[in-house]
Amino acid sequence: MKIGVNGYEAVIPRFGYDKNTGLPLRVGSAEFAFRLIKEFAKEKSHNFFIYTPVEPSKDLPRETNSFKYIVFKSKKLWTMLGLSKKIYKDKNNLDVFFSPTHYLPLFSVVPSVVSIFDLSYLKYPELFKKKDLYQLKIWGRYSIKRAKAVITISESSKNAIIEEYKLASDKVHVVYPGIKELINNREINMTDLQKKYGIKKNFILFVGTIQPRKNIARMVEAISQIPELELIVVGKKGWQYEGILDSPRKFGVENRVKFLEFVPDEELSELYKNAICFVLPSLYEGFGLPILEAMKYGCPVVTSNTSSLPEAGGDAALYFDPEDSSDIAEKIKKLLSDDKLREDMIEKGYKQAKKFSWEKAAKEALHVLKEVANA
Numbered sequence: 001m002k003i004g005v006n007g008y009e010a011v012i013p014r015f016g017y018d019k020n021t022g023l024p025l026r027v028g029s030a031e032f033a034f035r036l037i038k039e040f041a042k043e044k045s046h047n048f049f050i051y052t053p054v055e056p057s058k059d060l061p062r063e064t065n066s067f068k069y070i071v072f073k074s075k076k077l078w079t080m081l082g083l084s085k086k087i088y089k090d091k092n093n094l095d096v097f098f099s100p101t102h103y104l105p106l107f108s109v110v111p112s113v114v115s116i117f118d119l120s121y122l123k124y125p126e127l128f129k130k131k132d133l134y135q136l137k138i139w140g141r142y143s144i145k146r147a148k149a150v151i152t153i154s155e156s157s158k159n160a161i162i163e164e165y166k167l168a169s170d171k172v173h174v175v176y177p178g179i180k181e182l183i184n185n186r187e188i189n190m191t192d193l194q195k196k197y198g199i200k201k202n203f204i205l206f207v208g209t210i211q212p213r214k215n216i217a218r219m220v221e222a223i224s225q226i227p228e229l230e231l232i233v234v235g236k237k238g239w240q241y242e243g244i245l246d247s248p249r250k251f252g253v254e255n256r257v258k259f260l261e262f263v264p265d266e267e268l269s270e271l272y273k274n275a276i277c278f279v280l281p282s283l284y285e286g287f288g289l290p291i292l293e294a295m296k297y298g299c300p301v302v303t304s305n306t307s308s309l310p311e312a313g314g315d316a317a318l319y320f321d322p323e324d325s326s327d328i329a330e331k332i333k334k335l336l337s338d339d340k341l342r343e344d345m346i347e348k349g350y351k352q353a354k355k356f357s358w359e360k361a362a363k364e365a366l367h368v369l370k371e372v373a374n375a
Helices: 029-040 078-089 130-146 155-165 190-197 216-223 242-250 265-274 289-296 309-316 325-337 339-353 358-374
Strands: 002-006 047-052 067-071 096-099 112-115 149-152 172-174 203-207 230-234 257-260 278-280 301-304 317-320
Touching: 002 029, 002 078, 029 047, 029 358, 047 078, 096 358, 112 130, 112 358, 130 155, 149 155, 149 358, 155 172, 190 265, 203 216, 203 265, 203 289, 216 230, 216 242, 216 325, 230 265, 242 257, 265 289, 278 289, 289 301, 289 309, 289 339, 301 309, 301 325, 309 317, 309 339, 317 325, 317 339, 325 339
Parallel strands: 002 047, 002 096, 047 067, 096 112, 112 149, 149 172, 203 230, 203 278, 230 257, 278 301, 301 317
Antiparallel strands: none
16 A cells, blocks of 8 residues: 655644754644654555655654655645645555645545544634634635545544534544653753752642643642642643743742743653642643653643543543632642552553553554555
């Protein structure tokens, strides 16, 4: 089988580059695309053609006889127009085309599959920039309708997509993502990290983009109800972040909340291991990968009871109403006061994290691509 893949988000970083390595900083759909492409490179029974607007970064797989990059530039709308023309020229050399980045080319004579991670832009439109919202709604609908199959990352998102776009249930397939491997090239001492970032002994951790949908301000409000506990927020600034950064002052906890825009992998793994718990208070998530990342490193998880988050956390997490700061605080306090509960959650978390891998995700995605190609 000859498979074309849209590699745009794997090489064009939305949040810039790692200052130390120069590699793209990938989150969300970019991470999904990157990880699947890495797994596809290991598959020798099919031929893969990865279309990109720039040369692949050094952390992407090297070319082989069955894995090639097709690099080309486009003056306007690389995916919609440039990629459309390129695929048309290559139509006799492709059995199926896969876009793991929410959008399909405008015209494609090759049977296509698109990944749609969630419908947060419809559920919370006020949390998006007008330009992004328009693109997501118009271009997203077009891509979903044109695709022969849709891949999403949770049953929650699958049900929402089917209901919103009136699709047959067998057109939408769930492929759960794997867990990011945190690179650990050096030994890290937590005492050194406390000095470096000014972290106190008792802290809870949040990892994710700083944007309204993540509900960070309400988590800060919850922290104001728990004495002597510090909140460490690790993540790049997204959009509408000004009010979030001001929330510690608003709730009188400026000295107990720290925003760390970037933390190297080896330091992040140490933060997971030493945090009282990991808290993800999102209003809506397509899946919630940081939950599994935390569990992998033995960090108990307290998270929202909405959207797909119970799928990610299973019976290994504590759940709260993300609209209620008192409930968030209460669940954190419950974990703080019960050592047995904490131990049980850590053990269950290890088991939950082992259920997910990028190898498994790639095999499931390939199964969908084969079905479309054969049809």
